[in-house]
Amino acid sequence: MTSGTIIHVNVIGLMAAVEEVVDPGVRGRPFVVARPDIPRAIVLDLSPEAYREGVRRGMLVQTACARVRALKVVPPRPELYEKVDQSLLETAFCFTPLVERAGRGHFFLDVNGTRRLFGAPEDVARRLLGEIADQTGLVPTVALASTKTAAKVASRVFRPFGFAPLSVNDEGELVARQPVELLPGVGVKLLPRLISLEIGEIGILASLSMDEAQAISARGPELVLRARCVDDSPVNPEPPSRRMLAGETVFEPDCADPDLLAWRAREIVAELGFRMRKEGFGAHFVMAKLVYTDGAVASRSVRAGQGASFVADIQLCEAAERAVRQAWGRRVRVRKLQIELGGFEPAGPELDLFEPLPFFKAEPEIDSTGIQTRRIAMHMRVQSALDRVHGKYGQSAIVPAAAFLYREGSLVC
Amino acid sequence: MNDEGLYVGIVTRAKNIGVVRPEAWLAECGWDEWLAGRGKREETLNSAGAAQALCVRLPRWVRGFGAAKPGATNLRQTLKAVRNAVEAEVRAGRVMFLLAEFPHSFTYSVGNRLWLDRVLGELEGLPLVVGFWSAEWYTSRLIEGLKQRNVALCLYDAPRLPGLPPAVEVLTADRVYARFLSRNGAAWKNGQFGHVLDYRYTKKELANIVPRLLMWRRKAEAVGMVFANGRWAAESAALMNRLLSAHVEAQLPKGGGP
Numbered sequence: 001m002t003s004g005t006i007i008h009v010n011v012i013g014l015m016a017a018v019e020e021v022v023d024p025g026v027r028g029r030p031f032v033v034a035r036p037d038i039p040r041a042i043v044l045d046l047s048p049e050a051y052r053e054g055v056r057r058g059m060l061v062q063t064a065c066a067r068v069r070a071l072k073v074v075p076p077r078p079e080l081y082e083k084v085d086q087s088l089l090e091t092a093f094c095f096t097p098l099v100e101r102a103g104r105g106h107f108f109l110d111v112n113g114t115r116r117l118f119g120a121p122e123d124v125a126r127r128l129l130g131e132i133a134d135q136t137g138l139v140p141t142v143a144l145a146s147t148k149t150a151a152k153v154a155s156r157v158f159r160p161f162g163f164a165p166l167s168v169n170d171e172g173e174l175v176a177r178q179p180v181e182l183l184p185g186v187g188v189k190l191l192p193r194l195i196s197l198e199i200g201e202i203g204i205l206a207s208l209s210m211d212e213a214q215a216i217s218a219r220g221p222e223l224v225l226r227a228r229c230v231d232d233s234p235v236n237p238e239p240p241s242r243r244m245l246a247g248e249t250v251f252e253p254d255c256a257d258p259d260l261l262a263w264r265a266r267e268i269v270a271e272l273g274f275r276m277r278k279e280g281f282g283a284h285f286v287m288a289k290l291v292y293t294d295g296a297v298a299s300r301s302v303r304a305g306q307g308a309s310f311v312a313d314i315q316l317c318e319a320a321e322r323a324v325r326q327a328w329g330r331r332v333r334v335r336k337l338q339i340e341l342g343g344f345e346p347a348g349p350e351l352d353l354f355e356p357l358p359f360f361k362a363e364p365e366i367d368s369t370g371i372q373t374r375r376i377a378m379h380m381r382v383q384s385a386l387d388r389v390h391g392k393y394g395q396s397a398i399v400p401a402a403a404f405l406y407r408e409g410s411l412v413c
Numbered sequence: 414m415n416d417e418g419l420y421v422g423i424v425t426r427a428k429n430i431g432v433v434r435p436e437a438w439l440a441e442c443g444w445d446e447w448l449a450g451r452g453k454r455e456e457t458l459n460s461a462g463a464a465q466a467l468c469v470r471l472p473r474w475v476r477g478f479g480a481a482k483p484g485a486t487n488l489r490q491t492l493k494a495v496r497n498a499v500e501a502e503v504r505a506g507r508v509m510f511l512l513a514e515f516p517h518s519f520t521y522s523v524g525n526r527l528w529l530d531r532v533l534g535e536l537e538g539l540p541l542v543v544g545f546w547s548a549e550w551y552t553s554r555l556i557e558g559l560k561q562r563n564v565a566l567c568l569y570d571a572p573r574l575p576g577l578p579p580a581v582e583v584l585t586a587d588r589v590y591a592r593f594l595s596r597n598g599a600a601w602k603n604g605q606f607g608h609v610l611d612y613r614y615t616k617k618e619l620a621n622i623v624p625r626l627l628m629w630r631r632k633a634e635a636v637g638m639v640f641a642n643g644r645w646a647a648e649s650a651a652l653m654n655r656l657l658s659a660h661v662e663a664q665l666p667k668g669g670g671p
Contacts, residue, residue, distance in 0.1 A: 003573070123621070126621060126625070127621075129625070130624040130625070133624065133628055134624070139628055139631075139632065154581075156553070157551070157552070157553045157556060157583075158556070158581050158582070158583040159583070160584065161582075161583070161584045161628075161632055162581065162582055162583040162584070163581065163582040163583075163625075164579075164581040164582070164583075165580060165581075166579070166581075167573040167579075169575075170548060170573070170579055173548060173549075174548065174551060174579070177521070177549060177551075177552045178552055178553050179552075179553055179554065182553060
């Protein structure tokens with residue numbers, strides 16, 4: 001039986017683990033990593049001993065101290081954690097260039113094609129584990145499987161300090177018997193629904209039909225496929241889904257005009273959209289973040305539907321305006337506006353197998369973003385022409401007529 | 414090597430403990446013969462001067478198979494008898510591990526889960542290690558349950574074949590126990606089923622295990638490792654001891670003295 005080639009490395013509680021290595025005096029004692037100088041500081045990370053005493057991440061430090069008398073509060077050292085994280089990544093890059101970072105102290109490697117250099121994937125996983133322990137003193141949980149989903153579930157089961165090299169034939173059975181909350185994508189919202197439907201194990205979720213899955217949630221079919229260990233997502237060093245484009249503008253003086261705010265949002269999103277389309281991506285969500293005059297921050301995001309993405313400016317602008325409207329919930333002037341595009345996925349329509357119907361004969365179709373597909377197709381043609389011009393002569397070469405209404409942040413005509 | 418709570422040994426018969434293979438610091442033996450030869454063995458150990466630790470496999474009926482499996486009513490008494498027999502030797506530090514190894518037929522059923530729960534409950538406080546040959550048991554639920562009860566999960570080094578336990582490693586208690594069975598998956602494919610567990614570990618294979626073993630030692634109070642690879646077990650244990658000693662010596666600070 002052969003094993004897969006995807007290795008999942010997870011240093012559970014990186015901050016607490018680093019503190020234990022740096023200061024052996026705290027080893028075996030309940031402690032939390034938190035900022036002691038803040039009045040309502042929360043627990044950023046904690047030792048296993050503190051966890052056993054009922055302390056949880058995100059808890060107020062006062063509450064944690066009340067719960068555990070001998071609790072020690074260690075101030076965080078972000079630079080050190082960053083350095084350790086970088087060191088972990090560098091160790092991983094010694095074995096393969098296909099390393100995908102999935103959070104701090106948490107990454108995937110694909111060692112396919114490295115057998116002649118380093119031996120079987122299991123040996124690579126063992127060597128990686130040893131080298132991480134030698135270089136950083138940390139002991140991560142390592143799982144080896146044929147898909148990212150199976151590797152992630154295994155590393156959640158065999159923690160802490162676990163090593164789970166699963167064979168291809170075993171992994172389906174092993175994943176199927178685990179509780180459903182260990183499946184990536186099942187969170188606090190979905191879990192109670194699954195439990196109420198008596199779906200307690202991943203195997204039960206895997207046995208659902210696609211119609212049944214759709215009835216559970218919009219993401220149900222995707223979860224069912226994951227539960228069946230059907231996961232073709234590659235280990236991508238720069239996964240588009242994690243990339244983000246952001247732009248911002250500072251209002252001087254502070255803005256109280258909703259039209260001006262909407263216009264600025266459109267302006268930013270048009271520029272970001274151009275950069276995004278240039279790389280061939282569409283955005284899954286548009287987020288607007290407002291900083292009010294008094295320093296308070298509000299943010300809202302608008303997401304495209306399942307399997308859809310915002311590509312054309314018309315879609316992006318509508319989404320950005322909606323996000324800004326939703327975020328501006330207070331009657332206070334806005335100081336700064338930030339727009340983010342994220343959740344990138346390859347853009348472009350899926351080509352029809354047959355010749356599409358002539359435009360005038362076609363029935364109007366509504367896509368998941370709520371905008372007529374035909375209208376989008378028409379705009380995409382205009383968009384590509386505009387992008388060509390913008391690419392050649394710059395963003396200011398062609399601007400919408402509405403741009404003349406606002407100049408220097410105020411209405412000019 | 415037995416210093417710092419790290420024990421390497423072999424599976425052997427109780428009468429051979431401390432005599433035939435003094436290089437094995439840990440000996441795993443069956444319950445019945447351990448019980449039968451307790452007095453004799455102490456004499457032998459004293460005369461040989463060996464500082465050997467023991468891992469005792471619990472009786473067959475505790476492990477869910479055998480004709481003498483007691484009914485639910487007298488399970489408590491029989492387990493109490495087991496506890497009484499072994500408790501003194503555990504306190505004296507002679508018995509380091511108590512192994513309950515469940516066969517492949519011991520499936521992940523409700524009845525078997527209840528059985529396991531009762532056994533672990535009655536033998537609470539003893540240095541228990543449980544091993545499962547059926548892959549069905551390797552669930553998050555079991556691992557969390559073992560962590561709560563401070564019971565170690567036996568780690569196996571075995572070929573990836575149906576019916577053999579998966580080679581996963583996880584720390585569930587303050588002790589670790591690993592059984593090295595074989596890596597002879599080729600024998601299965603060639604139809605030589607009797608030779609699957611007859612395997613000579615190479616020096617390179619054992620050297621790869623050393624860092625992991627030392628890492629376990631840092632995380633746990635006692636680490637036991639036994640070779641059950643047929644006729645090569647004693648040789649593998651001796652080689653492993655040499656590798657561990659060499660590794661420890663290499664890490665000692667080199668100095669010219671005062």
